[in-house]
Amino acid sequence: MTRRRRVILIVAGIALLVAVEIVVATRLWRTSVPSDLRLPSLDPAREFPAGELRRAESFDAFGRWTFLGSQVVLLATLAVYAKHGWRFARESAAGPIGTGFLLGMLGIGIAWLTQVPFSIADFWWAKDHGVTNTDWATFLFGDWAALGGQFAFVCFALLVAMGFSRLLRRSWWLPATAVFAGLAVLFAFVTPLLLDLHEPHNPRLEADAAKIARQQGVSGIPLKVEEVRSDTTAPNAFAVGLGSTRRVVLWDTIAGFPRGEVRVVIAHEYGHQARHHISKGLGWSVLFLLPTTLLVALLTWRRGGLARPEAVPLALLIVVVLQVFTTPLRSAISRHMEAEADWAALQTTRDPAAMRGLFRNFTDVGYSDPDPPGWFQTLFGDHPSGLQRIEMAEAWERAHPH
């Protein structure tokens, strides 16, 4: 095959990939939130007590700056590691894939080390504000144990990528993406089975959940409770699982909220399940995964491809850079789905006052800034802000006066 024909084939392949991605993304973007819905512009100072607002702003501002700092340090560290990290191959007596494991783990380890000061600062800040109940020893050693899990994960990912790369050379990224997507589906399926969840032991709560699930057409999905009070005071809830493992999970920290607000939370999470947000999230992951693996394959080729362990530090940098720079897009997708779940909650409970109360409570108890700076919300906000959610409740109320 001539060079010219090869280039044409590659360009055509990439164009096809982009086209497929656009088509699929358009389908995944569809939402049940009315397209003509206009959110009113509310003044946070009128919606929240001044003291709470100031406290939440101050709390979140610290986290924003440590987050930004940590991202800059992370990218700088991995850039240096991408250039010089190959030298650590000398510390290995393993074969190419084993040496790739070592380089991958050391890259993650070095990145972890650079994040430790930021984690400590965040933890200290959370403790200072009484948001976490975790003690210092658990924080430090728990983090260490989590690092072991990350190392195992990166080794498995490298085994897949480097294994296919040694077998298929440049086209390793296609089967590798399929394997990663399969793994993501598997993780999504088994995650609820790995969590320590229990029944609500509250007949009223169970009855409310069953009614909401029925209303949303997902009556087979159970409500579970997770005990987190020993670790944190922050309220939270989430939807997990795929197929038969689908669950809606409430943290026990939310149990003290008024019944109407808890119903909104439950309806929001059932909204995620009813609108297949977990499957859609997996679909989005594949859309991001394909160009990521393709770019890793293309950009590491100059270093002999991912079959060579020396390319691993660069691959690590590419993955993290893509993750960081696609964060605004991924945040927008997440906000989009959260807004749809909010709308589903309003449609089900028909209780905008409870939703307003809920997000005021989040600001009061969870120190969540209801109106973060626009640039930060656009780039990194993975949920609509508290104020935007109150605005949606307001918009729903205006659209449904009785």
Place this chain on the structure above:
Amino acid sequence: MPSEPVRITVADADLQRSRVTVLFRLILAIPHLIVLGIFAAIAIVLAPFHWLATLFSGNPPDALADYFRMLVRYSLQVYAYLYLTTARFPPWPGTNDEYAIDVSFPPAARQNRWSVGFRLLLALPALLLASALTGGFGFGFNGSATESALQGSGAAAAAAFLAWFACLVTGRMPQGLRDLQIYALGYATQAYSYLFLLTDQYPNAAPRAYPSAPMPDHPVTLSLSADDLRRSRLTTFFRLPLAVPHLIWLALWSIVALLVAIAAWLAALVRGQVPAALHRFLAAYVRYTTHFTAFLYLTANAFPGFTGTAGSYPAEATIAAPERQSRWTVLTRGILLLPAFVILSALGGIYGLTAIFAWWIALFTGRIPRGVRDAGAFALRYSTQTYAYALLLTPRYPYAGPGPGTSARNAPAAPEPAPPSYIPDQPVWTREAE
């Protein structure tokens, strides 16, 4: 300049033991243990004065130093007798009679006051290791739970327990167990000599620093090649999480190895020999566990491969080809292994302790002391031999003596390890850049 080390001498190589004195050894030792207890109690009272005097003058005072020399020597001899290391009843303190095991102290010399001032703190790791090695030797620091736990599993005490049965049956002390005891008691002697300011030289954990018989030929050996004792600080810091993929792989491999071992056991019972294919598989498994353990415990620096390929790692287990085995020993292998596992368990504690020391030292200095490395390598060699015996790779029982086969200097002839499976060149893109 540090002074000369405290040296252990063994004058009597006789391994014969009277069954009667062995049977009543603990009772026979009671008078000595009472006297030793009294002397130790006096030592606890004298030690602060000894320390203060040395701190102010820079020299240990002669009279007190003599007392502590006498105590350390006497303690060595009493425990050597109690543990069946020696056959004859030991002399009473102060008689200066010759005895089968003895200690020579360096002449008194000035000592660095900083080292004297922090001696208790500095001696703490050595005392911990001494406790793990002896399981009861010493006179002081007996109150803590840590020490109690360590004393329960000391290598010398474990060896004595096994030797008691062996001597009663055969009338002879097994050479390996005796040499293990000499190593353990010798190290403890050096540790207490350091603590009591009789020397400023830190105890040497290397087994070769203590008298022992040459290791008999064994089909399973460990050799350490090309180890400059340098340890990467980064891989040292992350040593435990770096081991995670190996732990997962080891767990999976162990399941298969267990099934293969059962097949090998059945085959050896029928044929009197393990089939070559099964032997190869199990040998690779044992080599892999040796590579991985050496990495985890810092006996070696390099990240190991996952295949247990022969000659692929600096801490290499050499396992001989399959040979005929007695069907009786194959049938009863599980029972025969029990004594070896007693020793292995005791050495495991020592290995863990040396690994913790090595981790801290390597983190700060980028190197590990040869003695600590060699002590760990001894435990690793014994572990490799035990697992090789358990998995029917050899009919030879693991050798408990801390003799050759533990370090490059005195390793038996072993094949020169092949270079690592993956040798990174300076990559093309950096050559271009430069």
